[in-house]
Amino acid sequence: MKITLNEMAFDDMENLYAFELENRTYFEKMVPSRGEDYYDFTIFKKKNIMLLDEQAQKLSYFYLIKNELGHIVGRINLTDIDKDLQLGHIGYRVGEKHIGQGIANKALQLLIARVSNLGIRQIAAKTTTNNIASQKVLEKNGFIFTGTSNEEFTMHGQNVKFVYYRWSVSEAIFNE
Numbered sequence: 001m002k003i004t005l006n007e008m009a010f011d012d013m014e015n016l017y018a019f020e021l022e023n024r025t026y027f028e029k030m031v032p033s034r035g036e037d038y039y040d041f042t043i044f045k046k047k048n049i050m051l052l053d054e055q056a057q058k059l060s061y062f063y064l065i066k067n068e069l070g071h072i073v074g075r076i077n078l079t080d081i082d083k084d085l086q087l088g089h090i091g092y093r094v095g096e097k098h099i100g101q102g103i104a105n106k107a108l109q110l111l112i113a114r115v116s117n118l119g120i121r122q123i124a125a126k127t128t129t130n131n132i133a134s135q136k137v138l139e140k141n142g143f144i145f146t147g148t149s150n151e152e153f154t155m156h157g158q159n160v161k162f163v164y165y166r167w168s169v170s171e172a173i174f175n176e
Helices: 010-027 041-056 102-120 134-141 169-174
Strands: 003-007 061-067 071-083 086-094 122-128 144-148 151-157 158-160 162-166
Touching: 003 102, 010 041, 010 071, 041 061, 041 169, 061 086, 061 102, 086 102, 086 162, 122 134, 134 162
Parallel strands: 086 122
Antiparallel strands: 003 061, 061 071, 071 086, 122 162, 144 162, 151 158
C-alpha cells in the first residue's frame, strides 16, 4: 500500500474522529485509553484544535497516515519538541484493518526523512512491554532500546511496563 504523511488540518476532524471511534477498542488493547470524554465529538474537536495550535507553534507535529485514496489508515506524531536538545517524542497508531501491511514502518521511515527539516536530531519513543509489533517497528528503523520502566501498571488485566527507545541522526549515519 502506498501511503503519505499529511499534517493534520482542521478539515480532517470528522474523518479523524470516525477513524478513532472505529479503532478505539483495538487501540485500547495496546495503549492506555484516552478516556471516555475523548469520544464525544465536541470535546474531541476542542482537543484536536489545541493540537493544531501546538503544531502551528512548531511545538509538535501531528501527521495523518493516508492511503492512495486519501483515507486515514493511521497517525504518527512528533510531540514535546525540545528545540535546545533537538529532540522530539514519537507516537503512532495504525488502524486495525491495516495492521500487518508495513504501514507503521513506512510511516516512520517517512517521518525520519522529514525530521532534519524540522530541526530534530533525536527522537524518543516509548511503548509497552506487550506491544512487540511496535518494538519491532522501532528497531527496524534504527531506534536503540534504552530501558524499561521500573513501575508496572495493569492494562486489560495484564501487568505491563513502558519500554523506551531512542533514535539519533548520528547513530543512523553510523549504522548505515
